Amino acid sequence: MPASLSLLSPAKLNLFLHITGRRDDGYHELQTLFQLLDWGDELTFTPNQTGAITLDSNAAGIPLEHNLVVRAARLLQRGSQGAHIVLQKRIPAGAGLGGGSSNAASTLLALNYLWQCGLPRMQLQTLGATLGADVPVFVGAHTAWAEGVGEILTSVELPSAGT
Numbered sequence: 001m002p003a004s005l006s007l008l009s010p011a012k013l014n015l016f017l018h019i020t021g022r023r024d025d026g027y028h029e030l031q032t033l034f035q036l037l038d039w040g041d042e043l044t045f046t047p048n049q050t051g052a053i054t055l056d057s058n059a060a061g062i063p064l065e066h067n068l069v070v071r072a073a074r075l076l077q078r079g080s081q082g083a084h085i086v087l088q089k090r091i092p093a094g095a096g097l098g099g100g101s102s103n104a105a106s107t108l109l110a111l112n113y114l115w116q117c118g119l120p121r122m123q124l125q126t127l128g129a130t131l132g133a134d135v136p137v138f139v140g141a142h143t144a145w146a147e148g149v150g151e152i153l154t155s156v157e158l159p160s161a162g163t
Contacts, residue, residue, distance in 0.1 A: 002065045003046065004042040004044055004045060004046040005044070005045045005110050005113065005134075006042060006043065006045075007042070007043050007044075007045075007083065007106045007109070007110055007112055008038070008040055008041075008042060008156060009040050009041040009042065009043050009091075009099075009102040009105070009138075010036045010037050010038065010039065010040040010096060010102055011036075011037045011039055011040040011041075011091045011097040011098060011099065011101045011102065012034050012035060012036050012097070012098040012134070012137065012138070012139070013035045013037065013097070014032050014033065014034060014035075015033040015034075015035050015133055016031070016032060016033040017030060017031075017032045018030060018032070018094075022051055023149070026143070027133060027148065027149040029147075029148065029149065030146070030147070030148075030149065030150065031104075031116050031145075031146070031147050032077040032139075032141075032145075032146050032150065033046070033091060033144075033145055033146075034134075034137045034143060034144050034145075034146055034150075035143050035158065036137075036138070036141070036142065036143055037097075037123070039090070039100065040090060040091050040097075040099070040102060040108075041087060041088060041089050041090050041091050041099060041103055041105060042087075042088040042090075043069070043085060043086070043087050043088075043106050043107065043110065044085070044086040045083050045084075045085055045107075045110045045111060046083060046084045046085075047081070047082070047114040047115060048082045048083060048084065049080045049081070049082060050080070051077075051079070051080045051081070052082045053070050053073045053074060053077065053082060053083055053085070054082075054083075054084045054085065055067060055069055055084075055085045055086075055087060056072055056085070056086045056087070057086070057087035057088075057089060058087070058088055058089055058103060059087065059089035063125075063150045068096065068100045068101070068104040068107075068131055068132065068135075069085055069087060069103050069104060069107050070085075070104055070137075071104065071131055072086070072103075072104040072105075072107035072108050072111075072128070072131055073107050073111055073128075074132070075108070075127050075131075076108065076111050076112060076115060076117055076119075076127075077111075077115075078115075078117075081111075081115050083111060083114070083115075083133070084097045085107070087103060087155060092118045093133050093156075098134045098137075099136065101128075101134035101135045101137075101138055102134075104128060104132065104135050104138075105124075105128055105135050105136075105137075105138030105139040105141075106133045107126075108124045108127060108128055108135075108139060109124065109141075112124060117130040121139060121140065124139045125139045125151075133149040133150035133151065134150055136150065136151050137150065137153055140153055140155070142155045143155070143156050143157070143158055147161065150159075
């Protein structure tokens, strides 16, 4: 098992957003184009066998039991699997850049690898959708056209800015 793993947890922009309706559960039906950025938060994961999920962060104010990083880790956790997670926040909270969702997705991807869960990306996207509508696009780690509440994804290749 690797000693630790650090990942960029990217921000995203909605290059296009069309709300097509509102569901009874409060989610909006939408059509959007998610562009993932090469800038964002950084997460470092150190697995252990204590059974505890611990989180250190430079961002305050989110109780541990509501933090998406911790909630994502608990979705994968089995037995004595534990992890110490360090979150360096750069994405402003509530800015619409997907920081919390990206952090949850990065957690699913990292701990799936470190704990050797062996879950395919599609299953991680399904788990991620239980945490938030934007989590699946971050698990997919690719710019995408999204529909539904954001869970129906089609990968998109955009031309570079110089083209």
